[in-house]
Amino acid sequence: MKEQFIGGSIIMVKLNEYSREWDLISPEIQRIISSFQLEAPVKIGAVAKSLGLVVKKSTLSASVSGEIRNIDGTFVIKVNRHDTSERQRFTIAHEIGHFLLHRDLIGDGIVDDVLYRSNLSNAMETQANRIAADILMPGNLVRSCISNYAGEKKEYALEKAAQELEVSVVALKIRVGD
Ligand SMILES: [Zn+2]
Numbered sequence: 711m712k713e714q715f716i717g718g719s720i721i722m723v724k725l726n727e728y729s730r731e732w733d734l735i736s737p738e739i740q741r742i743i744s745s746f747q748l749e750a751p752v753k754i755g756a757v758a759k760s761l762g763l764v765v766k767k768s769t770l771s772a773s774v775s776g777e778i779r780n781i782d783g784t785f786v787i788k789v790n791r792h793d794t795s796e797r798q799r800f801t802i803a804h805e806i807g808h809f810l811l812h813r814d815l816i817g818d819g820i821v822d823d824v825l826y827r828s829n830l831s832n833a834m835e836t837q838a839n840r841i842a843a844d845i846l847m848p849g850n851l852v853r854s855c856i857s858n859y860a861g862e863k864k865e866y867a868l869e870k871a872a873q874e875l876e877v878s879v880v881a882l883k884i885r886v887g888d
Pocket residue numbers: 804808820822826827828835838
């Protein structure tokens with residue numbers, strides 16, 4: 711656990727490098743993902759591709775954010791093209807989370823609604839969200855983005871860091887426990 715001051719001494723952020731779900735992923739896969747985490751934003755399309763996944767931006771029902779299906783042995787992620795790009799990035803990372811942790815349960819497909827609920831349990835959805843945060847917002851990268859605005863007010867620092875990371879401010883706030 712490392713602590714960081716942002717906005718001068720306005721707030722102290724406690725950031726684990728990764729969630730405990732990260733430890734459920736093999737070291738080899740961890741290494742692959744980490745290789746994309748050296749600079750912001752994490753190129754989520756490239757992460758998916760490196761894991762053998764196909765990502766398609768699709769017109770999905772407005773109530774659906776994304777899905778993952780096994781199509782003839784290839785895992786295909788569809789993401790709602792009408793969502794914001796930050797939202798699409800999080801959805802892709804969330805579906806990668808299902809691929810890494812719940813592959814045996816994908817069956818005919820997992821469809822996530824706008825609240826990232828599916829036919830899987832809420833506990834599994836939480837796991838996928840944590841992996842998504844691990845992929846898009848690893849602690850070291852979050853720290854370095856925020857530290858660029860160390861002299862600024864907290865809200866501004868988080869806003870700018872979220873822009874650099876191409877994540878929503880809400881997602882970043884959850885990540886830093888704000
Ligand atoms: Zn899900």
